[in-house]
Amino acid sequence: MAKDADEMKIIASLKANNLLKTTVFLRGNKSLIDDSDININQVIVYRNEWSRADRLAVMKQLGTRDYQKILVTSPSNFRRLIGTDLSFINSAEYYTLGKATQKVIKDVLGSNAYCAKGSKRLEDAIYKIYDDSL
The missing domain is CATH 3.40.50 (Rossmann fold)
Structure with missing residues (x-):
């Protein structure tokens, strides 16, 4: 999935400041962070579901x-x-x-x-x- 403009700005800033190795994204199972071309530490901390x-x-x-x-x-x-x-x-x-x-x-x-x-x-x-x- 293509990255949106805001996500690309965040990733560019992290790259420019050499912070990718020390940053972790806490996210839900449906968030769209695409790390196919970079290495981002991600941890799924909740499931986005309704009973x-x-x-x-x-x-x-x-x-x-x-x-x-x-x-x-x-x-x-x-x-x-x-x-x-x-x-x-x-x-x-x-x-x-x-x-x-x-x-x-x-x-x-x-x-x-x-x-x-x-x-x-x-x-x-x-x-x-x-x-x-x-």
């Missing part, structure tokens, strides 16, 4: 409101959300922290999601949600 009970709990919690703005942090989280069949899914505005999640939302819903920018993406996304709410 049936998790899905039912989400439906119970979210099903009581009509959400208009949703921050989605990963493609797998969006796929899980649309699998819940909640009524607000198609009408909500979506905000993402990365282009991969933005692309999945566009592919599935046909609508464009806001993709946060800069080095403080979570902060940018939250400010954008706030600004769009005014």
Whole structure:
């Protein structure tokens, strides 16, 4: 899988500062760090999975409101959300922290999601949600 621009910047910085041998990436089993052409120490520290009970709990919690703005942090989280069949899914505005999640939302819903920018993406996304709410 091709590296995205942010991942390439991080890897270039680690290479430039000779830190690849002393750096370890703690990640989930679905993250996209591609180390096929470099040697990055990686440890999978969690599994990104939902049980049936998790899905039912989400439906119970979210099903009581009509959400208009949703921050989605990963493609797998969006796929899980649309699998819940909640009524607000198609009408909500979506905000993402990365282009991969933005692309999945566009592919599935046909609508464009806001993709946060800069080095403080979570902060940018939250400010954008706030600004769009005014």
